[in-house]
Ligand SMILES: Nc1nc2c(ncn2[C@@H]2O[C@H](COP(=O)(O)OP(=O)(O)O)[C@@H](O)[C@H]2O)c(=O)[nH]1
């Protein structure tokens with residue numbers, strides 16, 4: 226990763242303006258043909274050189290390769306591979322490539338977790354004011370809310386991360402919108418996003434929650450004493466562990482008497498699932514104020530940790546790098562089965578083509594044979610020919626002077642005497658029949674061959 230312009234001991238300078246290549250890239254994400262735009266971005270990046278740039282170039286090439294691999298044949302397992310491919314494309318577009326290109330953007334902490342765990346209340350309490358609507362009513366389809374320091378607003382504009390979500394500055398129920406809130410209660414360098422419930426009964430909410438977590442540098446995963454053993458949140462945490470995404474876990478809404486038992490159990494669960502390095506915060510169950518806030522001291526520890534991250538460029542950079550490297554590593558592993566599937570599809574397509582070629586080659590051979598060996602001249606054609614010969618038209622022509630012979634024959638054909646016309650029609654009909662029969666047989670052979678394989682079916 227490109228660190229040459231970093232100086233971790235110096236006071237934080239305002240983050241760099243995003244490079245022009247990034248503009249081109251994100252503009253491409255909004256447009257119909259991202260690949261072309263990616264290419265423009267790639268050319269610019271290549272021209273500027275550097276190690277991190279080589280990485281971005283490779284990722285853009287990977288993105289292009291993945292968008293081009295359509296896996297059209299319904300071979301066993303193709304559905305899963307198509308879904309995996311789509312996930313990878315989205316992960317590259319929504320997070321990995323934009324993040325790699327703007328490595329100095331503020332750290333994005335996405336608050337996720339189960340229904341009613343207290344996510345929105347936690348976000349409000351961390352910010353110290355009601356920026357996002359908590360609620361008992363379920364399912365709620367409120368837009369996700371991203372809170373950032375006023376100085377950091379430019380990093381989260383429409384053309385930045387998750388470009389398909391429309392930026393709005395007011396609360397809304399539109400699941401296609403992202404509400405931006407500027408608050409100087411947060412330190413510059415770190416933004417918090419209140420995501421929908423990962424286990425929402427509304428599918429749109431679940432999908433959005435997963436998308437938002439996939440775009441996070443850091444998960445703040447909130448669970449409660451009542452919910453910490455639920456399955457769905459653990460599936461998410463397992464995903465994070467597999468990709469070494471940076472995760473902090475918040476055990477929320479925990480009655481004081483239960484803290485020890487629950488926290489101990491939860492810590493063991495985290496350790497056994499590969500998340501022993503994830504910090505675990507306890508937020509005690511408390512009185513929620515009229516504005517929907519917990520007492521400041523309940524969230525003080527989480528808040529101090531987040532402020533520390535925001536203020537410490539090195540620590541922040543480590544978190545971003547951990548998640549980004551983990552995502553890239555996961556992509557490099559996930560790409561192999563897709564490449565194998567694409568090869569398999571190519572081979573299957575080639576076999577189908579060969580089957581069809583063989584079936585029609587045989588038809589062609591049969592037609593050639595039948596027209597050469599006289600088969601075509603049997604039956605109807607022979608009968609009409611004999612009528613034609615028997616009528617004496619040819620004999621008459623042969624008896625005439627040699628000079629007249631050609632004119633006579635031509636004349637007799639031009640004049641289309643009945644018998645000659647019948648011979649022509651019979652030959653035409655016979656040939657047509659032969660071709661049709663052979664083509665039908667070829668189609669049947671090709672179909673029979675294709676029926677034998679799932680791709681052909
Ligand atoms: N008494 C009490 N209520 C809480 C606490 N945390 C959240 N709640 C309430 O639980 C409900 C769900 O909380 P919310 O923050 O919307 O959870 P989310 O679904 O995870 O966003 C709301 O009515 C909150 O007021 C807490 O620590 N104590």
Ligand SMILES: [Mg+2]
Pocket residue numbers: 344345346358359360420
């Ligand atoms: Mg909520």
